[in-house]
Amino acid sequence: MKSAPGSWSFTRWTTVDQLEALKIRHPDFHAQLFLQGAHLTHFAPSNESNWLWLSDTARFHTGSAIRGGIPICWPWFGNPDKNPEAVRRHIRTNTAHGFARTAVWSLEDVRESPDDVEISLSLDANDDFSDLWDGHAKALLTFRFSATTLQLALTTTNLSSTPLALSQALHSYFPTPDITQTAVTGLDGTSYIDALDQWSHKPQQGDVRFTGEVDRIYEAGFRDIGITTTTSAYRLCSNGSQSAVVWNPGPEKAGRLSDFPNHAWQTMLCVETANALDDVRVLNYGQSHTLGVMISRLQEHKDSQ
Ligand SMILES: O=P(O)(O)OC[C@H]1O[C@H](O)[C@H](O)[C@@H](O)[C@@H]1O
Numbered sequence: 001m002k003s004a005p006g007s008w009s010f011t012r013w014t015t016v017d018q019l020e021a022l023k024i025r026h027p028d029f030h031a032q033l034f035l036q037g038a039h040l041t042h043f044a045p046s047n048e049s050n051w052l053w054l055s056d057t058a059r060f061h062t063g064s065a066i067r068g069g070i071p072i073c074w075p076w077f078g079n080p081d082k083n084p085e086a087v088r089r090h091i092r093t094n095t096a097h098g099f100a101r102t103a104v105w106s107l108e109d110v111r112e113s114p115d116d117v118e119i120s121l122s123l124d125a126n127d128d129f130s131d132l133w134d135g136h137a138k139a140l141l142t143f144r145f146s147a148t149t150l151q152l153a154l155t156t157t158n159l160s161s162t163p164l165a166l167s168q169a170l171h172s173y174f175p176t177p178d179i180t181q182t183a184v185t186g187l188d189g190t191s192y193i194d195a196l197d198q199w200s201h202k203p204q205q206g207d208v209r210f211t212g213e214v215d216r217i218y219e220a221g222f223r224d225i226g227i228t229t230t231t232s233a234y235r236l237c238s239n240g241s242q243s244a245v246v247w248n249p250g251p252e253k254a255g256r257l258s259d260f261p262n263h264a265w266q267t268m269l270c271v272e273t274a275n276a277l278d279d280v281r282v283l284n285y286g287q288s289h290t291l292g293v294m295i296s297r298l299q300e301h302k303d304s305q
Helices: 250-254
Strands: 011-016 019-026 029-034 039-045 106-112 116-125 137-146 149-158 164-166 168-170 173-175 183-185 191-194 200-203 214-218 225-228 232-239 243-248 268-275 281-283 288-300
Touching: 011 029, 019 106, 019 116, 029 116, 029 137, 039 149, 149 164, 149 168, 149 281, 168 288, 225 268, 232 268, 268 288, 281 288
Parallel strands: none
Antiparallel strands: 011 019, 019 029, 029 039, 106 116, 116 137, 137 149, 149 288, 164 281, 168 268, 173 268, 183 225, 191 200, 191 214, 214 243, 225 232, 232 288, 243 268
C-alpha cells in the first residue's frame, strides 16, 4: 500500500543543489537517494561510515551522472559498440551505460517498519527516449535498507512487441583506505574479459589485487563476491546475474574521468552486479527479469581507521 508523504516517519524529501532526493533517517540506519538516476549515494547503519564511495567533487546537476554511490547502468552497460549485436541494434547514441542514470525516475512506493525501509522507483522508457534507444520497457528498482543489509532489486519488463536484449549493471562504488591493500575475493578459478588487453579472455587465479588500472568483466562460475580492505569486509550476494565488473581507473584514467579527483583511485573500487556480454537477457513482450544484489558489511575496524 502506498504511504502518503505526510505519513512517512523516517523518509523525507530534500534538495541537493539541482536535484530532488529522499533522505532516510531510521533509528538503525541512514540513506540518501536521488530521483535522477534512482541513484543511491549514501547508506550507513547507525554509527557506521557510508558503505558507498562518493566523490568529493560529485556534482548534483540536472542531466549529469553522479560520480559514486550506485549508478544504474540501463538498458545497456558500457560502450554501445562493446555490446553484443542484439543489444547494439536498439541503441542510437554513443553514450556509455544507457540513459537511466541521468533520467528522472518516479517514486512508486515507500514502506517503513521498525526494522526496515523499502523504497521503489520506476522509469517508463517509452518514446521520450527514442532518440537514444529503440524500445519500450519499464524499470522498477526497489531498495531495501535495514540495520545489517542493503538490497537492490531492478526488475525490467519489456513493453514492446520486439524482443528486448538487455545489458545492465548496478555500478556499485565502495571505499577503501588503500586500494593496494584491497582484495576482491570469490572469483578464483573463474575467467574474465580484460577490457585493457583487447578484450581477451583470461583465467583468474587467486584474489583480484590492484596495482593500477583494472577493468574486467567476470563471467559465470562465481557465487558471492567479497571485498576485503584494511578496515572492512563486504559481501555481495547477487541474483539474476552471471557476470560482474571489477573496475578501478588507476592514476592515468582517473585524470580523464569527470568529477573524479586525481588521487581518488587510491581509495575506491567498483564491483558491479551485472548482465553483460554473454549474460545479456532477452525479454519477449510482457516478460520480466530481475537483477539484484544484497550487500552486507562484515566488520569495520574503527581503531585502524
Ligand atoms: O565514467 P563512467 O561512464 O561512469 O564509467 C566508469 C567505468 O564504468 C565501468 O566500470 C566500465 O567498465 C569502465 O570502463 C568505465 O570507465
